[in-house]
Amino acid sequence: MQNLLERMRERVLCHFTESRMTTPIPRVSVAISRGTGDPESTMCGPGFCLVLQGTKRLAIGNRELEQDPGRSFASLVELPATRCLYETARREPYVAVGLTVDPVLLAELLTDLPPSPPMPEPSSFSVADEAPDLLEAWNQHLALLDAPGDIAALARPRERELLYRLLQSAHGGLLRQFVWEEGSLAQIRKAVDWLRSHFDQPVRVKTLAEVAAMSVPAFNRHFRLATATSPLQYQKALRLQAARQLLSKGNDVTRTAQAVGYESISQFSREYARRFERSPKQDALAMREGPPLPMI
Numbered sequence: 001m002q003n004l005l006e007r008m009r010e011r012v013l014c015h016f017t018e019s020r021m022t023t024p025i026p027r028v029s030v031a032i033s034r035g036t037g038d039p040e041s042t043m044c045g046p047g048f049c050l051v052l053q054g055t056k057r058l059a060i061g062n063r064e065l066e067q068d069p070g071r072s073f074a075s076l077v078e079l080p081a082t083r084c085l086y087e088t089a090r091r092e093p094y095v096a097v098g099l100t101v102d103p104v105l106l107a108e109l110l111t112d113l114p115p116s117p118p119m120p121e122p123s124s125f126s127v128a129d130e131a132p133d134l135l136e137a138w139n140q141h142l143a144l145l146d147a148p149g150d151i152a153a154l155a156r157p158r159e160r161e162l163l164y165r166l167l168q169s170a171h172g173g174l175l176r177q178f179v180w181e182e183g184s185l186a187q188i189r190k191a192v193d194w195l196r197s198h199f200d201q202p203v204r205v206k207t208l209a210e211v212a213a214m215s216v217p218a219f220n221r222h223f224r225l226a227t228a229t230s231p232l233q234y235q236k237a238l239r240l241q242a243a244r245q246l247l248s249k250g251n252d253v254t255r256t257a258q259a260v261g262y263e264s265i266s267q268f269s270r271e272y273a274r275r276f277e278r279s280p281k282q283d284a285l286a287m288r289e290g291p292p293l294p295m296i
Helices: 002-015 103-111 132-146 148-168 172-176 184-197 205-211 216-227 231-248 253-259 265-276 280-289
Strands: 028-033 040-044 047-053 055-060 063-067 071-075 079-086 094-099 125-129
Touching (some): 002 028, 002 047, 002 094, 040 231, 047 055, 055 094, 063 071, 079 231, 132 148, 148 172, 184 205, 205 216, 205 231, 231 265, 253 265, 253 280, 265 280
Antiparallel strands (some): 040 079, 047 071, 047 094
């Protein structure tokens, strides 16, 4: 497995020298980070992240997760988290690859597989060690970086194989939840999707519970189990993360606060500084002067 990890790492570093999210391969992203990062508040998007070099530490609610090379993180929904990225002891950069799940391709694959036995619903996120077959599928998919002319013809079948290997892994139960339309996690995903589309508006928990077709007490319980936070704290994290993106692009503080749903600029500044440990103005300046942070 170490040889596979080294080959993938070398391939990524051959094509990318700075932090970059997108690649020519559909739904595949890469991240490169140098140095020892301070804890960073972020939103971990749904999908998979495989660490190739260095270490990533995540705090999601009261759970602390660590990814060394060969370990992957999977999430069913976008999650508020505190993240640290570390280069190696020899000062080699943190390197990771990510996959956003295509639910259509996954659904097509599942129709070709025998039905899985009933199983308890997993958490909405997990960390797992990788098997050789899965790493080989990752390696074959990333090899398209060396042959961009092959992407149109080979990316889809190789992505299908990668999804198949993920289904056989410890993430399999969670991956199936991407297309299941029943169960509490599927109901919470509907509420999360609705909340992400309306995060800049006043939202009542009763409305979210109705979207999820749950009672308010059941919704609050299942939402916290899935996201490790409350619905209103989740909305706040969405607002502040969106505000950070706007500030990084040069928007002023007042317009940014209003754009993400804050009526009080002072409240916005307090909550922003509490989450990102810098005032909006200080953080905007630091982001414009420094390299972009990788998101996986």
